[in-house]
Amino acid sequence: MLMRSTSTLMAALLAASLFSGCNKEKAPATAATPTTTASTSTEPSADTVVATFGDGTKITFGELNERIKEPLANLDKQKFQLRKQGLDGFVVEKLVQAEAKKRNLTEEQLIKAEVDDKIPQPPEAEIKKMYDEAKERLPPGTTFEQVKPQIVDFLNGSKKQERAREYFNELKKTANVQITLPEPPKPPVERKQVAATGPSKGPENAPITIVEFSDFQCPFCSRAIGTVEEVLKAYPNQVRLVFRQFPLDFHQQAPKAAEASLCAHDQGKFWEYHDTLFANQKALEVPQLKEHAKKVGLDSAAFDKCLDSGAKAETVKADMADGQKVGVNGTPAFFINGILLSGAQPFDEFKSVIDAELQAKK
Known part of the structure; x- marks a missing residue:
């Protein structure tokens, strides 16, 4: 089991944010609209009736799939991304565990040495500036020293993620890790004409x-x-x-x-x-x-x-x-x-x- 600092980095790097967005329909975001939808052997055939009306009107399984084809089509990609994310995390955990054992360190000590300690600390003036800008929104009586560690973590957040990614990639390269997880078929690329006007x-x-x-x-x-x-x-x-x-x-x-x-x-x-x-x-x-x-x-x-x-x-x-x-x-x-x-x-x-x-x- 990885120590807390390692888990925090992994969560930041491998979080399942691939389909995250502000969406008024609350449906999974999609990168493209495929022409066909995924199916499995356990699913009904397209002509299977899934609803009927008193006047004899019917709705088939194929019609239902067509109506919700975008979120359905996204499932295969989403499942692949979740598996890829899980595999990446699994691989890194094993590599970190092995490297820590090799160097006679705990996993937390290894991450501190290879990630945390290799990130330059932000200047005191930058930390103080952020405190001054946020002071009005902090609880009354909150001192600079009390929130300084959180400000440093915030300022170093992206640098820590970047360094962690670099280090994990170094470990993968040294261990000659080969990822062979099969990818789902890619849908045809759909290209839109979007005016590039603005800042x-x-x-x-x-x-x-x-x-x-x-x-x-x-x-x-x-x-x-x-x-x-x-x-x-x-x-x-x-x-x-x-x-x-x-x-x-x-x-x-x-x-x-x-x-x-x-x-x-x-x-x-x-x-x-x-x-x-x-x-x-x-x-x-x-x-x-x-x-x-x-x-x-x-x-x-x-x-x-x-x-x-x-x-x-x-x-x-x-x-x-x-x-x-x-x-x-x-x-x-x-x-x-x-x-x-x-x-x-x-x-x-x-x-x-x-x-x-x-x-x-x-």
Whole structure:
């Protein structure tokens, strides 16, 4: 059994977030719509009647499958991803156990030496700045020293995950681990025409364009930020990211937050404001949106005028309309050169699509 620190890292790296997203239909997110649905030998035949009406009308098993084909089609991929996740965890556990035994360490000591101790600590000034920014939302009397460890853990979170992944991959390479888990048949790639208009980062002429539809109040969108940054870091010259607004109707603060981000974009600070909103998802009322603007150094008068006037509302509506046209019904939704990747997906899912696109362009 792995010690607590190891388990924490494994949970962060291998969590089942592959089909996680803010979705008004509460159905599994899908990466594509296959032309056929999965079946097993234990299922009824397509012409099996599953419901009848007094007037003789019937509903068959095949008709039912057609009606719910997207979530059904997603099950095979979901099962594969769960098995792959479980296998990855199983492999890493065995490798960590063997390496710890070889070095006469506990598993916790090994992870501390190879992961925790190899991450530079954030500067004291950065820790203090975060404390000062959050102080008003902390329980009265909470001191800097009391919350310092949690702030350090937060600041080091993505670095720890990255280092853990590197170390686990080193162990796999040394042990010559070969993964032979059979993959389910891949459905035909469906490519949508999505306008890449909006705030962006990355080279304008990049061969890969990722259009992200997102909601500032969606927790899964916040979760995806680290993965997107990892993608941009891994493909600095090959990927351009474009952000488009898709505030869901059950997130009451999201529409105004979307407008606010575009007001910040007018002043050249969209991404700074974007990061601030996602770091403060429980503070998205209009007065708080204005406070966030001050903290990122925006011209308050110009920002407030833009936000209060609703000048960006039509742009938000246009983004949403474009998203709906290409099948977006939840967030985050990413279109990689038009190929939909839906939900808070892990880095490997992005990598698979990007590498295939880059290979096809050679």
